[in-house]
Amino acid sequence: MNINLTLFAQLISFAVFVWFTMKYIWPPMIKALDERKARIADGLAAAERGVHEKELAQQAALEKLHEAKQQSAEIVSRAEKRAAEIVDEAKGQARVEGERLLIAARAEIDQEANKAREVLRTKVAELAVMGAEKILRKEINAEAHKDIVDSLAKQI
Amino acid sequence: MASGDTITSSEYIQHHLTNLTFGRLPDGSWGIAHSAAEAKEMGFWALHLDSLLWSVGLAVLFSYFFYKAAKNATAGVPGNLQNFVEMMVDFVDDSVKGSFSGRNPLIAPLALTVFCWVFLMNLMDLVPVDLIPRIAAEIGIGHMKIVPTTDPNVTFGLALGVFALIIYYSIKIKGVGGFIHELTGMPFQTSNAALKPVFFVINLFLEGVNLIAKPISLSLRLFGNLYAGEMIFILIALMYGSGIVMGLFGGALQFVWAVFHVLVITLQAFIFMTLTIVYLDMAHSEH
Numbered sequence: 001m002n003i004n005l006t007l008f009a010q011l012i013s014f015a016v017f018v019w020f021t022m023k024y025i026w027p028p029m030i031k032a033l034d035e036r037k038a039r040i041a042d043g044l045a046a047a048e049r050g051v052h053e054k055e056l057a058q059q060a061a062l063e064k065l066h067e068a069k070q071q072s073a074e075i076v077s078r079a080e081k082r083a084a085e086i087v088d089e090a091k092g093q094a095r096v097e098g099e100r101l102l103i104a105a106r107a108e109i110d111q112e113a114n115k116a117r118e119v120l121r122t123k124v125a126e127l128a129v130m131g132a133e134k135i136l137r138k139e140i141n142a143e144a145h146k147d148i149v150d151s152l153a154k155q156i
Numbered sequence: 157m158a159s160g161d162t163i164t165s166s167e168y169i170q171h172h173l174t175n176l177t178f179g180r181l182p183d184g185s186w187g188i189a190h191s192a193a194e195a196k197e198m199g200f201w202a203l204h205l206d207s208l209l210w211s212v213g214l215a216v217l218f219s220y221f222f223y224k225a226a227k228n229a230t231a232g233v234p235g236n237l238q239n240f241v242e243m244m245v246d247f248v249d250d251s252v253k254g255s256f257s258g259r260n261p262l263i264a265p266l267a268l269t270v271f272c273w274v275f276l277m278n279l280m281d282l283v284p285v286d287l288i289p290r291i292a293a294e295i296g297i298g299h300m301k302i303v304p305t306t307d308p309n310v311t312f313g314l315a316l317g318v319f320a321l322i323i324y325y326s327i328k329i330k331g332v333g334g335f336i337h338e339l340t341g342m343p344f345q346t347s348n349a350a351l352k353p354v355f356f357v358i359n360l361f362l363e364g365v366n367l368i369a370k371p372i373s374l375s376l377r378l379f380g381n382l383y384a385g386e387m388i389f390i391l392i393a394l395m396y397g398s399g400i401v402m403g404l405f406g407g408a409l410q411f412v413w414a415v416f417h418v419l420v421i422t423l424q425a426f427i428f429m430t431l432t433i434v435y436l437d438m439a440h441s442e443h
Contacts, residue, residue, distance in 0.1 A: 002196055003309060004179070006204040010211060010313025017215045017273065018317070021222070022265035028226040029245045032238075035231030 117156075125153035165394055172285060172390050175204035175307060176299045190298060204307055211304035214276040215269075222272070244272065248429070255433045258329075258440040263433060266321070270314065271429040277304040278382055278421030282414055285389045305382040305424075308375065315375035318432050322370065325439040339363040370435050374428065381424050385417050 129149050136145065163171070170192055177195035179202025181187050188205070189195035195202070225241035234242060248268040256263050280303045292300035304310040326335045342363065344355040392413060395406030 002175075002177075002198075002202070003312065004177075004198070004200050004202040004204070006175075006202075006207055006307065006309035007313045007316070009203060009208050010310050011316050013208070013212050013215065014269075014273075014314055014317040017219060018262075018266050018269045020219050021269045022262060025219070025222045025226045026245070026265040026268065028229045029222075029241060030249070032229035032231050032234075033242060033245065039231055 121153060121156050124156055125149065128152060168394060169387075169390055171299070172289065172386075173301070174299045175301050176206040176297060178203045178205050188298075204301075204309060206299065206301050207304045207307040207310050210280060210302055211273075211277055211310055214280075214304070215273050218269075218272045218276055244268065251430060252433055255430065256437045256440075258437065260325075260436075260440065262321075263436055266436075267429050267433050270318075270432050271425050274305065274314070274378065274428045275422065275425035277310070278425055280304070281306075281382060281385055281389070281417060281421060284410075285386070285393045303382060303386055305378055306386045308379045311375035311379040312371070314378075314428070315371035318374060318435060319371035322367075322435050322439045325436060329440050339367070370431075374431055374435075378424050378428055381420060385413075385420055388413055 132145065132149060174189075174192040174195060177189040177198060179186070179189065179195070179198030181189070182194065182197055189198060189202075221237065222241055222244075225238045228235075229238055229241075245268065248271060249264055252264045252267050283302060288302045289300040292298075301307065326338070330338065340356050340359045340363070342359055344359055346352060346355055389410065392406050392410045395402045395409070397403075
């Protein structure tokens with residue numbers, strides 16, 4: 001175990017290599033490590049934010065859905081009401097129309113009946129006159145007894 | 157082994173424990189020592205070329221890969237190399253944050269260098285003891301110790317560097333007066349004026365030992381562990397020359413010891429790093 005100049009050579013090289021490490025190796029490594037740490041922290045924070053935002057969006061979507069359901073229910077009920085109204089209206093119109101038709105028909109019938117009565121009346125009058133003519137041909141002429149025949153015909 | 161001739165066990169061990177030493181030869185010229193005795197003769201003005209070559213080589217390797225990772229470091233998805241380097245940096249950073257209470261941009265890079273470098277130097281202990289010396293012998297290099305941390309010069313060199321930082325920061329943070337007070341004002345304190353000089357001397361002695369013990373324990377612990385480990389590998393390697401049964405037994409032993417040594421080398425690197433941090437933390441903190 002000889003102590004000699006090697007000791008100082010070693011001491012100097014030690015100093016040189018420590019200096020080298022301190023100057024060129026340590027700072028960039030620590031910088032990279034710190035940067036990565038910061039990046040990971042940022043990433044985690046962003047992820048957390050994302051989760052939070054997703055929750056908010058879900059909540060908003062639920063609200064929207066609820067609103068839409070309510071609206072649609074409202075629309076359906078309104079539509080149903082309207083449909084019932086329309087049906088009622090139609091029914092009413094139909095009834096009115098029916099009545100109107102009925103009245104018209106009745107009027108027509110009455111008219112027809114009157115017409116027929118008129119025709120019948122004339123015909124009866126003619127017949128009566130004809131009958132009377134035939135009866136009276138033997139005894140009287142038509143003009144002499146016209147007012148009597150007319151009053152008879154009016155009683156039909 | 158340096159030569160193909162049969163040599164004794166002690167010669168074999170001696171050979172493995174001799175560094176490739178460059179210094180002044182007995183004849184007055186400068187050159188590489190041929191034997192352990194010659195290396196010892198050179199005294200202080202000599203260099204262990206193998207220790208320096210391997211330690212600096214490993215440090216360059218470490219610097220190269222870590223620099224490559226650091227230069228291309230991105231905050232995005234890291235590659236394999238960057239991932240590994242980040243793991244080491246994170247590990248060292250955690251250790252420093254756990255043990256060092258002050259703020260000093262030097263401590264963490266220092267700890268990283270210490271840990272990786274000591275670990276790599278220790279790792280050379282797991283290379284079979286004869287492999288590289290044998291290759292070196294083939295190309296004409298007589299001695300080759302490939303584990304720099306089994307050379308006390310290397311471990312003392314590291315520990316002295318740490319010691320210099322301890323002194324520097326003690327004085328920088330506490331001032332010269334504060335540092336002297338720390339060395340002389342404790343553990344014994346008195347208000348008696350007559351006793352003060354006595355306590356001053358006693359305190360200085362105790363705290364001085366305490367201070368000096370730091371680099372010595374730091375370096376000797378690492379050196380002792382690795383030297384002992386290396387020695388056991390050499391002793392196991394001796395078995396290979398003693399017949400097939402002993403050879404197989406030695407092989408099994410070498411495997412077991414190497415597995416155990418994986419723990420030792422990592423642990424020693426970790427202890428060296430942790431103590432470096434702790435000593436410097438003590439230098440930074442006021443009492």
